[in-house]
Amino acid sequence: MSTRPVVFVTRCVPPNGMDMLKSECEVRTWPNDAVIPRDQLLQGVKGADGLLCHPSEKIDQEVLDAAGPQLKVIGTMSVGLEHLDLALCKSRNIHVGYTPDVLTDATAEMTVGLLLATSRRIKEGFAATVNGGWGTWNCGLYLAGKELSESTVGIVGLGRIGLAVAKRLQPFGVQKFLYSGNSEKSWASDIGAEFVPFDKLLQNSDFVVACCSMNPQNKGLFNKDAFSKMKNSAIFVNTSRGVLVNQEDLLQALSTNQILAAGLDVTTPEPLPRDNPLFTLNNCVITPHLGSATTKARAAMADLVCRNILAGLKGQPLPKPVPL
Incomplete structure (x- = not known):
């Protein structure tokens, strides 16, 4: 034995x-x-x-x-x-x-990938190549998206992953980084980031990226109130925890053009049921928790x-x- x-x-x-x-x-x-x-x-x-x-x-x-x-x-x-x-x-x-520690780089890369997929409307572009929409432009702004160049990126939670995301975005010509969290971070100077209250970050960011850990204080942090403070042209990306987001409020914000788009690598629950209405939105890109998938x-x-x-x-x- x-x-x-x-x-x-x-x-x-x-x-x-x-x-x-x-x-x-x-x-x-x-x-x-x-x-x-x-x-x-x-x-x-x-x-x-x-x-x-x-x-x-x-x-x-x-x-x-x-x-x-x-x-x-x-x-x-x-x-x-x-x-x-x-x-x-x-x-x-x-x-x-x-x-x-060992998944920092992979998750940061996934975050940037979702940010680009939403800002450049890659989901809609892929669908157009499949369903025959390609070549049917009726104006010069067909599938036009947002650029990172000269933008303001707000990072909620400037820990290891948040910092890694910012460093990867710097070469795109981001004009300013804002961050919020429990305290100022000494390493924020590496990217010239400014520590601001959460509400100010929401109001001033073109891209809002959730990189914070989960605790009882930030469960449902991104809710109707938070989305209402964001720019109508803002894009939200979450690769951290699904429970940070009130998904019904996010659905409403995306459906009514309160915000421009969202990219989610985490949801509640996981897997997200296939009949969830978020899947029906052209301006929402959802991936199956691929942050560490390298x-x-x-x-x-x-x-x-x-x-x-x-x-x-x-x-x-x-x-x-x-x-x-």
């Missing part, structure tokens, strides 16, 4: 991570590259010493009870922690690790999440622990 620790993996991760775990553990894996059904999660975690999970799985009392008292460590392949009951993990002395970033995340788990199983400090 094997004495190696048991790790349950809720979805296959890149081979470098799986190989690392298999070299020292008995690994049980939900084999599909899809969200694990709840009943399979509760079954699979039974008797596990370690759990490798993803943001799509809610790790609550039911899951921890199903796992049993021997569960020592949870590694989440994410920066976001909303799916974890951290207080309960702490009370049960379960160590939790996550994967910050081979380099995902391999780095797999490496880090598995090192967290192995350290926890051995009683060693986790490389990237979640403060509990």
